Every structure is written in C-alpha cells, then in structure tokens.
Amino acid sequence: MSTHDFMGGRDAKSRVVLALVQDHYVGVAEGLESLRILGTTPGVTLVVWSAPTTIPRDLQDRFAMAVGGCRFIDALPDDPETLSTYQGVYVPIASSGLAFALSEGDDRGSIERTVLLATFLGMSVAILSIGWEPNTNPWLRAGLGRAAMLWPDAWRMRSQRLRQLGMEILRTPDQVTVWALRALDGPRVVDAAMIDGYFRRGQREVLVGMYTVVTPSAYDRLREYGMTLKMSGEKKWRLDE
Numbered sequence: 001m002s003t004h005d006f007m008g009g010r011d012a013k014s015r016v017v018l019a020l021v022q023d024h025y026v027g028v029a030e031g032l033e034s035l036r037i038l039g040t041t042p043g044v045t046l047v048v049w050s051a052p053t054t055i056p057r058d059l060q061d062r063f064a065m066a067v068g069g070c071r072f073i074d075a076l077p078d079d080p081e082t083l084s085t086y087q088g089v090y091v092p093i094a095s096s097g098l099a100f101a102l103s104e105g106d107d108r109g110s111i112e113r114t115v116l117l118a119t120f121l122g123m124s125v126a127i128l129s130i131g132w133e134p135n136t137n138p139w140l141r142a143g144l145g146r147a148a149m150l151w152p153d154a155w156r157m158r159s160q161r162l163r164q165l166g167m168e169i170l171r172t173p174d175q176v177t178v179w180a181l182r183a184l185d186g187p188r189v190v191d192a193a194m195i196d197g198y199f200r201r202g203q204r205e206v207l208v209g210m211y212t213v214v215t216p217s218a219y220d221r222l223r224e225y226g227m228t229l230k231m232s233g234e235k236k237w238r239l240d241e
Helices: 028-039 057-067 094-102 108-120 139-142 153-164 176-183 192-200 216-225
Strands: 013-020 044-050 086-090 122-130 169-171 205-208 228-231 235-238
Touching: 013 028, 013 108, 028 044, 028 122, 028 176, 086 108, 086 176, 094 108, 094 153, 108 122, 122 176, 153 169, 169 176, 192 216
Parallel strands: 013 044, 013 086, 086 122, 122 169, 205 228
Antiparallel strands: 228 235
C-alpha cells in the first residue's frame, strides 16, 4: 500500500492529525517514538508533512512503516478551511528557532504559520518539548550538555507563552496518547467565524469535546443555520427548535 493512502485499516471517521516533522538533531529519537505511539493509537489517522530534505520521497514508505502507518502530503494547508479538516496538529521535533518564532507570533515560516493558524482557529495543537530544555538527555547525547549552563531562563518562559496561546506542551513521548484521546474530539473554541466556515463547506454538524468552548455568537449562528452540535460522536443538540 502506498504512503499516499491511509494505512492501518482506519476508517473515514478517524481523528486525523497533521504532524509537522522538522530537520533537527536534538530530540529526533524521542520525536519518532512519539509518532510511533500516535500512529498506533486507536482511532487516530496520521498525516505527515516534511520538507523533501527531511524525509526524501524514496524513504517515505520506510518512515510510514516505522511509525505504524501514515500518509504524506506535499504542501501544508494554506487556508483556514483546509486546515480545519484536521482534528489536531502535532509537532514531534521542536527546534529552538520554531519555539522562539511561535512565542513571538512570527508567522513568516510555513510551519510557524500552520501552527499559529491552527491555534487561533481553536484546534488542538501539541508540541513535544524534547530538545527545548538543555539539561535533558537528548542534549547530552548530542554533545551539547554544556547548554544547561548557558541557556537563558527565557526558554521556560517561551513554553509558558505557548501554553497561554493554547498549545499543549508534552514533556515525554508517551504523553501524546493522552493528548490524542482527550483533546481531539473538537476544537478548543468554536466562534461565529468557524460556524460560517463550516456552513460554507456544507457541514451541518459541528463536533465538540468536553473541553470545547462555544461562544454566544457561535450559538446564534448555529440557530440561524439550523446546524447541530455533536458531542464526542454521541449526544447531539439541535439549536433551531
């Protein structure tokens, strides 16, 4: 089966996660382990984007096998409606430059723009923080252990800033399972603009989870359009009655 098809026998109702894989030395082993865990989590379909220099096309099949099944896309979603077709965005290897850019709201890079856009759309975004803290084993294995004495305290403030923006910071690869099972039932926040986008695409049900906040203006739009809120694939609310 090609990596351009869904692998692992998952159906169309799977929670689809877009993973953004960067080229980075520190934290690669931990990042790959987290992708393997995520790729084998029941109900999750893994879609991977990377630059051709990071995962060459002729290695995509081997990569897909290593993580338990995925497919690749050639280009990142460049508009809110396309990005909203995913249930979550995951960054398994977060470089220092990416962390800094995200904390400063710098959206000039394609990865940074995708992550920030997903966050501001209310989507669930998780980042594995391996490699950010210079006193962890990945830094030692990379021969950069002295970074613990040189790195400024601003690193920890960056992590806090990303949390304030709504991103989930994972400390170990195994935490990705909890994120996938808890946070992918729906966006963090549903507002009127999101409802307008769903309506334009012909979507009449809006999936929400236990942690989703639906704004008053969104409720107004749902009633206006006769749309339905759906909680975790089970209970439904019709708001136009």
